[in-house]
Amino acid sequence: MKWTMRIVLTIGISTAMALGLSMLSKMELNTASSSPYTWSSHRGGQLTDNNLADMLVQVPLQMRIRKVELSMSRLSLDLSLPKNADTVTVYRDLYTLSQAMLNQTKNIDQVFVRVMDYSSGSDAASSQLVLAMVAQREFGKDMEKRAGDLSLIQLEQELQNRFRITYTSKWQQKYPL
Numbered sequence: 001m002k003w004t005m006r007i008v009l010t011i012g013i014s015t016a017m018a019l020g021l022s023m024l025s026k027m028e029l030n031t032a033s034s035s036p037y038t039w040s041s042h043r044g045g046q047l048t049d050n051n052l053a054d055m056l057v058q059v060p061l062q063m064r065i066r067k068v069e070l071s072m073s074r075l076s077l078d079l080s081l082p083k084n085a086d087t088v089t090v091y092r093d094l095y096t097l098s099q100a101m102l103n104q105t106k107n108i109d110q111v112f113v114r115v116m117d118y119s120s121g122s123d124a125a126s127s128q129l130v131l132a133m134v135a136q137r138e139f140g141k142d143m144e145k146r147a148g149d150l151s152l153i154q155l156e157q158e159l160q161n162r163f164r165i166t167y168t169s170k171w172q173q174k175y176p177l
Contacts, residue, residue, distance in 0.1 A: 047108055079113060081119075128168075
């Protein structure tokens with residue numbers, strides 16, 4: 001009797017372990033799709049240092065990102081202004097960035113963007129501020145139109161009506177009215 005009980009107990013434990021391991025692999029597949037280390041554009045999520053690069057790669061920008069800083073609910077970005085960039089490019093990138101960061105994330109409440117001119121040199125000391133923008137979630141909630149669907153005037157009005165934009169003398173030199 002002892003031997004039959006041991007065999008039945010061994011078979012029961014083996015079966016439980018096999019079922020547990022098969023369930024573990026299925027659970028792993030389900031959690032891999034919602035990992036905090038990757039970004040999915042189909043859902044809004046928490047933006048962290050781990051998935052920041054994945055999110056920024058999905059944002060279609062004309063200007064290069066030179067610097068990114070994420071702290072709590074604030075995202076700061078420095079964009080490099082190309083020599084041949086026009087105002088539509090700048091406004092479209094600002095609109096697209098603010099729209100993506102405020103509408104596709106749950107934890108970003110403010111986006112600070114600086115557009116910098118690095119044409120006088122490659123190091124940060126020779127850079128000049130061209131434009132700065134502060135975008136807050138409460139003013140960017142219903143940004144539903146794609147930046148490509150808006151004209152230059154519409155982009156400029158949308159950004160100026162919603163967010164705080166500061167232009168420098170370098171902007172006025174480069175893009176006179």
